[in-house]
Amino acid sequence: MASIEGFPAVAETDARVLILGSMPGIASLTQQQYYGHPHNLFWPIMGELVGAHPHLPYAERLAQLCRHHIALWDVMHQCFRPGSLDSAIDEGSIVANDFAGFFATHAQIRHVFFNGQKAAQAFQRHVIKAEKLNKDALASLRFSTLPSTSPANASIPQKTKRQQWQSILQALADSAIQK
Template sequence: MSRPSAAMLRSFAPIESPRARVLILGSMPGAASLSAGRYYAHPQNRFWPIMGELIGAGPQLDYERRIDTLRAAGIALWDVLAQCEREGSLDSAIRDDTAVANDFAGFLARHLRVRTVLFNGAKAENSFRRFVLKPLARPDLRLLRLPSTSPANASQRGEAKLAAWREALREAGVKVREG
């Protein structure tokens, strides 16, 4: 029996800044994001509303202003995978046998101030540990999985997600709004 065909997808370039202290990683942009050419473009994804609450990079701002706000806060944004095959948008549909990780050795060599890597969900963390971690020579990195902001992660309430993200960013030295 043949496997259904899946599209080969390519992720975006990182959003980076020389001042970055924190790197937030997703797994691979979903269909809405790939179509829009923007991180977290699905209207039900909670990433931008959470960033709005915490650092003022909310969906009411145009995309470039959100990116500028992330950079000013010392946050870089990227995905673990540079490319993979996936049918649809769910992380669970990513074919690991086709996954190619982004160049984290190069990224981290350019961003020595990054000390914390926050994973937006389990797939991002698992992919990083599987495809990236062993060849990295950065034992100083703090790795932390956070609840996924994806609409597919409906098992956790929005307030709990917000609290987890607030605490992680605060511990990483990002100035966050209290709420």
């Protein structure tokens, strides 16, 4: 089994929404880019939502997310996983990212969106149940699980995924009103 390590967070201090994946797949790790698999729908969806189109250079896509107050990270900092499938992750090997530190420096984040069930489950188990965030931090956050943009999640039609991911725009609008 291969030990893998994720990427640093992409976030400005004024981020209001955080999108969390589980752990980058082989294509992403090889390219050193979030959602690097050519059939992953993350960048096409973000292109429609905030102009972070897949044809743009990677740095510009990240800048578009930041301009729209969206942060991007993964739940896992490190784990053992052969291949790219979330189902192959050795649960006992998961080391979560430092969310207490992250939320302390990104205090405007009000909504966390999980890119798929595995990210949501890992956050629940390795951050919330492990008590790595205090209750005050948790109380200020809303959590939503979106359908995974992974090509392995082909059972949900692309149109349905896009519609559900549009809830990010509402969360951004709501957080702007609350400021």
